[in-house]
Amino acid sequence: MSPGLPPQWRSSAESGLSMLADTSSVRIPSLISDIPGFPQAQTTFPVRVFKLLGVETLIVTNAAGSLADGLQPGDIMIIKDHVNFPGMVGLNPLCGPNDDKFGPRFPAMSGCYDKGLRCLAMEIAKEHGVASLMQEGVYAMVGGPNFETIAEARLLHRLGVDAVGMSTAPEVVVATHCGLRVFGLSLITNKVVKSYEDKDSVNHEGVLEVGRLRSQTVQQLVTELVSRMEINNNNNTNNAV
Numbered sequence: 001m002s003p004g005l006p007p008q009w010r011s012s013a014e015s016g017l018s019m020l021a022d023t024s025s026v027r028i029p030s031l032i033s034d035i036p037g038f039p040q041a042q043t044t045f046p047v048r049v050f051k052l053l054g055v056e057t058l059i060v061t062n063a064a065g066s067l068a069d070g071l072q073p074g075d076i077m078i079i080k081d082h083v084n085f086p087g088m089v090g091l092n093p094l095c096g097p098n099d100d101k102f103g104p105r106f107p108a109m110s111g112c113y114d115k116g117l118r119c120l121a122m123e124i125a126k127e128h129g130v131a132s133l134m135q136e137g138v139y140a141m142v143g144g145p146n147f148e149t150i151a152e153a154r155l156l157h158r159l160g161v162d163a164v165g166m167s168t169a170p171e172v173v174v175a176t177h178c179g180l181r182v183f184g185l186s187l188i189t190n191k192v193v194k195s196y197e198d199k200d201s202v203n204h205e206g207v208l209e210v211g212r213l214r215s216q217t218v219q220q221l222v223t224e225l226v227s228r229m230e231i232n233n234n235n236n237t238n239n240a241v
């Protein structure tokens with residue numbers, strides 16, 4: 001204890017220091033273990049089961065709010081890349097010991113959304129007359145479960161994010177780690193409020209409503225994509241024989 005401290009302060013400073021030294025009385029919060037719900041390693045487990053079953057391609061879809069001015073509710077964004085905000089602060093499904101059977105400790109994530117499938121999806125959209133609804137963009141996963149504040153929305157927009165949601169990235173990370181090809185679509189269900197003048201506000205019921213309106217279009221696109229991928233796979237098999 002500093003001899004310079006006035007005597008009336010000494011006892012409280014000393015007891016504070018001794019509390020810090022007694023770690024049994026101090027609960028140090030852990031970012032990961034304090035988060036309720038299921039761990040990401042568990043929620044992404046099915047992706048590894050797919051891998052073991054021989055699946056080669058993972059197709060992911062989600063509902064997302066748009067930050068890009070050119071994306072309107074009802075549009076469909078082909079995911080070109082993602083920003084995994086929870087992953088960047090340590091909430092990553094690959095945390096913990098690495099299972100080398102599935103993939104390397106430090107997997108690359110560049111190019112995780114397959115370019116060939118993205119081009120094929122755009123071709124299919126043109127053939128089905130829905131190309132005007134579709135464009136490529138960057139998806140960001142945030143932790144949720146609240147929607148964004150206006151300041152958060154502006155930050156995401158400035159960072160180059162086109163659409164934001166609360167899912168998808170963990171599954172894509174696990175799929176890429178184990179060598180699955182990935183294709184992803186975001187259905188734009190709402191514009192994210194970016195202006196303090198804007199009286200609009202997002203709500204989950206509205207998200208579900210747009211989902212219902214576009215479900216058939218998304219189903220048709222994915223069905224066609226899967227059928228053409230099968231043709232590609234068959235070709236590959238023929239080549240191999």
Ligand SMILES: O=P(O)(O)O[C@H]1O[C@H](CO)[C@@H](O)[C@H]1O
Nearest residue numbers: 061062063165166167204207
């Ligand atoms: O990402 P999905 O589950 O499609 O849904 C999005 O829509 C819900 C919010 O309305 C959140 O769950 C968000 O992640």
